[in-house]
Amino acid sequence: MPKIKVPRKSTAVDMTAMCDVAFLLLSFFILTSKFKPSEELSVVTPSSVATETALENDVVLITMDAEGRAYFSVSDDAEEQKRKIIDEVNSERNLNLTDAEKAGFLRAGSYVGVPFSQLKSFLSMTAKERTQVELPGIPIDSANNELRVWLKAAQNAFMGQKMNLMLKGDNEAKYPTFKGVLDALKANDMLKFQLITSPDAIPEGTEFYRIQQLKAKGIEVSDGD
Amino acid sequence: MAEINTEGGGKKKGPGVKKGKKLSTRVDLTPMVDLGFLLITFFIFTTTMSQPTAMRLYLPKDTERQEEQTKVKESGALTILLGSNDRIFYYEGKLADDQSNVVETDFANVRDVIINKKKTTDPEDFVVVIKPGPTSVYRNTVDILDEMTINAVKRYALVDISDVELTMVQKIEAGQ
Numbered sequence: 001m002p003k004i005k006v007p008r009k010s011t012a013v014d015m016t017a018m019c020d021v022a023f024l025l026l027s028f029f030i031l032t033s034k035f036k037p038s039e040e041l042s043v044v045t046p047s048s049v050a051t052e053t054a055l056e057n058d059v060v061l062i063t064m065d066a067e068g069r070a071y072f073s074v075s076d077d078a079e080e081q082k083r084k085i086i087d088e089v090n091s092e093r094n095l096n097l098t099d100a101e102k103a104g105f106l107r108a109g110s111y112v113g114v115p116f117s118q119l120k121s122f123l124s125m126t127a128k129e130r131t132q133v134e135l136p137g138i139p140i141d142s143a144n145n146e147l148r149v150w151l152k153a154a155q156n157a158f159m160g161q162k163m164n165l166m167l168k169g170d171n172e173a174k175y176p177t178f179k180g181v182l183d184a185l186k187a188n189d190m191l192k193f194q195l196i197t198s199p200d201a202i203p204e205g206t207e208f209y210r211i212q213q214l215k216a217k218g219i220e221v222s223d224g225d
Numbered sequence: 226m227a228e229i230n231t232e233g234g235g236k237k238k239g240p241g242v243k244k245g246k247k248l249s250t251r252v253d254l255t256p257m258v259d260l261g262f263l264l265i266t267f268f269i270f271t272t273t274m275s276q277p278t279a280m281r282l283y284l285p286k287d288t289e290r291q292e293e294q295t296k297v298k299e300s301g302a303l304t305i306l307l308g309s310n311d312r313i314f315y316y317e318g319k320l321a322d323d324q325s326n327v328v329e330t331d332f333a334n335v336r337d338v339i340i341n342k343k344k345t346t347d348p349e350d351f352v353v354v355i356k357p358g359p360t361s362v363y364r365n366t367v368d369i370l371d372e373m374t375i376n377a378v379k380r381y382a383l384v385d386i387s388d389v390e391l392t393m394v395q396k397i398e399a400g401q
Contacts, residue, residue, distance in 0.1 A: 015254030022261030029268035046364040048371040050280035064363065166279065173363040175307070179385070186284060194279035195367060206336070207377035 031177060041065060041111065043170045047200035054196050055164045060154045062147070063111070064169040068177035069137025072150045073111035082106050084157035085150070092149060095119060115139050115146055140180030145185040155188055165193035255289070282370065285382070288375050301350025304341045305369060306386060308394050309360035317342060324393050332368055353381040357392055 026213045041063050059075035074082045086105045093116050104110065104123035113135035114122040122130070139146045154163065164184075169178060185193065204210045299319045306314040306327075313335055316326045323395075330338055343351055354371060357366050366383070373381045 012253075015258050019254045019258045019261060022258050022265065026261050026265050026268070029265060029272065033268055033272040045277065048278065048280045048367060049374055050278045050371075052279050052281070054277045054279040080235045080273040165320050167282075169363040169367075171362060174359065175357040175363065175366060176359050178366060182284065182383075186286075188234075189286070191284040191286060192281070194281055195370075196277050197280050197367060199276065199278045200371075203336075203375060206375045208375040211340040211377060 023203050032059050041071060041113075043168055044172075045168060045196055045198050046171050048195075048197040049202045050197055051199075051212075052194075054166065054194065057164070058158070058162060059164045059166055060151075060158070061166045061168060062181055063182065064167070064173040064177050065137075066170040066172040067137075068112060068174050069135065070147055070177065070181060071111045071113040071135075072138055072147065074154065076108045078158075079106065081154070081157040085153040088153040088156060089116075089149060092153070097123065100124065112150070113137050116149075116159055138175065140184060142180070142183065145180065145184050145187070147181065148187050151184055151188045151190060155190065165190055166196055168181075168196040245252050277367065280367070280370070280374075298350040298352075298364060301346045302352050302354055303339065304354040306390055306394055307355070307361035307365045307369065308398055309358070310363060312398065314394055320390065327393065327397075331395070332365075335369070336372055336376065339372060339378065343376065343378065351378070351380065353378050355381060356386040356390060357383070358386050358391060372387040 035065065043063055043065055056080075057075060060077050061073045061075070063071040063073065065071070074085065083106060084104075086097070086102050089095070090102070095116065097120060101120060101123040104125070105112065107127070109127070112119070112122070115136065118136070122135075123135070138150065167181060184192070200214060302318060304316050304320070308314060311332055313330050313332065314327050315330060315335070315338060316328065318326070320326070328338075339353065342353075355366070355369050358370075368382075370383075372378075
């Protein structure tokens, strides 16, 4: 009987296909990922079990920092509304802002963190200068709640359109700040808004956990709104 | 000079012509694959970490008129007071005149308090009243609102702390 000769095969595997897959995935992740823009206001948000991701378009954002100062900003995609807001605030408060100063508000990533009395000089600063000075924040106490004026202008600018009102607060911001912001919102009848939080795991065994499990299985659960 | 040998291997060269050694065009791609996957893992980790979530909050309209205000049965109410340094005080029903029904708890145990109260009261009457004190931080408020979601509490209200409660909380905090 002739011996069967087993051909000796090389152990080297062709890596080309695997390499293709790896780089395809890599390019996918690079293209879909969005880098966090360097934020001028450092705010550490509290965590919650909310599962919805925060929207990024047509956002009117109120930021509260750890010292309890409030800032107002509008997302960059709503350029037309931004223009309306600054025009309205300008005429409402007789600020006599020049076009160059208005451009300081319209610039990408801009925010307001000063009372109206300092707005003129604040808007003429460059973005770098703004980070260097200590901003007092928008007054939100009950006697002089200037955030109300800003929110009213925002409400008018977004008239007939969906506005995503968001509130981003720092963990250590004191409650009276939050209260001042809530008062400003209530004064304008803006009663629906969202708090930006960082995601947190849902504790097991709780009611909400059970609801989420049922939802995952496709069973409708009434939220009882 | 670099040139590509297009000639077939079968043709015999003349004498004295050196036979060019045929090199394999295969490159070992293993390190490249390693690098590719390393970068993939990097991008996966960086993208999922920085996705903020949004928590919905609906405020009730402020109203002066009595008939528009939501009525709350005292027996079904659980009032949670937020103090400084993550301290929580709560009482069920109405605050006793001598403030004897106030109990202190913390964020680790407040869930059990809510669950117990929820179990023992009629769902129709159950309401949680959240009263953050002036020394409590924003995180405390969000954490408590989050507990409402976690425990599926349908009726809750964010109310200002009253003077009586505030002095009481301050007294307890100063005493210990």
